Amino acid sequence: MTLAPLRRTYVQGRNGQIHLRLAGNPGGDKRPMLCFHLSPSSGVVYENWLAEMGKDRLIVAPDTPGYGMSDFPPEQPTIGTFAEAMTDVMDALDIKDADIMGYHTGSKTCVELARQQPDRIKHLVLISAPIYTEADLAKQNSEMGSPDTPVEDGSHLIHSWAGLWRWRGPEQTPADIMYAFPDHIRGGERKHWGHAAAFSYTYPENIPAVKQPILVINTNDDLVVYTRRIREHLANGKVIELMDWGHGFLDYHTEETAAFVRPFLDQDIWPDTAE
Numbered sequence: 219m220t221l222a223p224l225r226r227t228y229v230q231g232r233n234g235q236i237h238l239r240l241a242g243n244p245g246g247d248k249r250p251m252l253c254f255h256l257s258p259s260s261g262v263v264y265e266n267w268l269a270e271m272g273k274d275r276l277i278v279a280p281d282t283p284g285y286g287m288s289d290f291p292p293e294q295p296t297i298g299t300f301a302e303a304m305t306d307v308m309d310a311l312d313i314k315d316a317d318i319m320g321y322h323t324g325s326k327t328c329v330e331l332a333r334q335q336p337d338r339i340k341h342l343v344l345i346s347a348p349i350y351t352e353a354d355l356a357k358q359n360s361e362m363g364s365p366d367t368p369v370e371d372g373s374h375l376i377h378s379w380a381g382l383w384r385w386r387g388p389e390q391t392p393a394d395i396m397y398a399f400p401d402h403i404r405g406g407e408r409k410h411w412g413h414a415a416a417f418s419y420t421y422p423e424n425i426p427a428v429k430q431p432i433l434v435i436n437t438n439d440d441l442v443v444y445t446r447r448i449r450e451h452l453a454n455g456k457v458i459e460l461m462d463w464g465h466g467f468l469d470y471h472t473e474e475t476a477a478f479v480r481p482f483l484d485q486d487i488w489p490d491t492a493e
Contacts, residue, residue: 221270221273222242223269224239224241226238229306229307230310231283234283234291235288236281236289236307238279238280240279241271241272242268242274243276244276246274248275248483249315249317249340250278251275251316251319252308253279253318253324254282254324255281255285255324256323257285257412258404258412259401261279261281262398263468265279267279267472271480276311278313282300283299283300284408285409286401290405294414295411296419297327297416298330299415300323300415304331305331308338314338316338318332319342319343319345320345322346322348323415325344325345325347329425330424332428332430336429341430341431342430343432345437346435346437346444347436348421349444355417379395382395382398383395387470388462388463388464421451425453428453429453432456434456435458435460437460437465437467438463457492457493458491458492
């Protein structure tokens with residue numbers, strides 16, 4: 219089956235226009251899927267994934283408000299704000315129910331959307347689901363939770379690039395990093411908003427209320443240690459560890475990932491290695 223062509227559009231949300239990448243078509247026997255990106259980035263991280271999963275369903279990757287080509291919300295958002303925006307996307311596309319995938323910040327958006335719309339969300343796939351101690355959280359906030367002020371010599375851009383390069387996946391090249399880099403810096407002094415929202419939202423407080431099946435994918439990235447703490451908080455979930463994979467795995471292991479995600483979504487079959 220050939221890859222699904224990627225297309226783009228905008229829908230109107232309660233806080234402005236939301237830019238979407240999408241592939242596939244509605245109306246088949248597979249539920250639509252929505253995919254929420256990490257911060258600060260955009261739906262660009264899902265482009266190959268859309269082409270693969272769009273073979274047999276509608277799949278949509280919105281740019282979170284304030285990221286990519288979506289409008290900024292009028293004030294600093296919370297994870298609840300992001301989840302409400304994704305409800306707007308579902309309503310605009312007439313999606314009655316859906317499976318959802320999140321990546322880092324997007325994983326928290328998934329959990330909150332499932333809390334807000336329990337009858338419409340059927341499965342959750344979370345790429346990392348970190349739980350922080352107070353010391354961990356202080357460190358994360360100091361590194362990523364405050365504004366990234368532009369400076370005259372452009373060294374703030376070098377700092378941003380260095381962070382991406384430090385945590386690159388094993389297959390990622392400089393060209394891969396550069397492809398997504400414009401969206402990484404587009405938010406300017408507001409690009410930390412997504413991290414600030416994520417650091418204010420905790421899994422122990424929120425994920426126990428989610429009864430839908432949850433598959434957590436823990437790759438060898440910057441959140442690997444923190445994500446291992448999620449197991450005891452999953453009411454109906456499992457964790458699959460993929461220590462040979464890191465950032466970029468949806469580009470370099472697209473079909474392999476689809477091979478265990480599709481059965482999970484469509485038939486409630488957990489990957490053999492899920493714990």
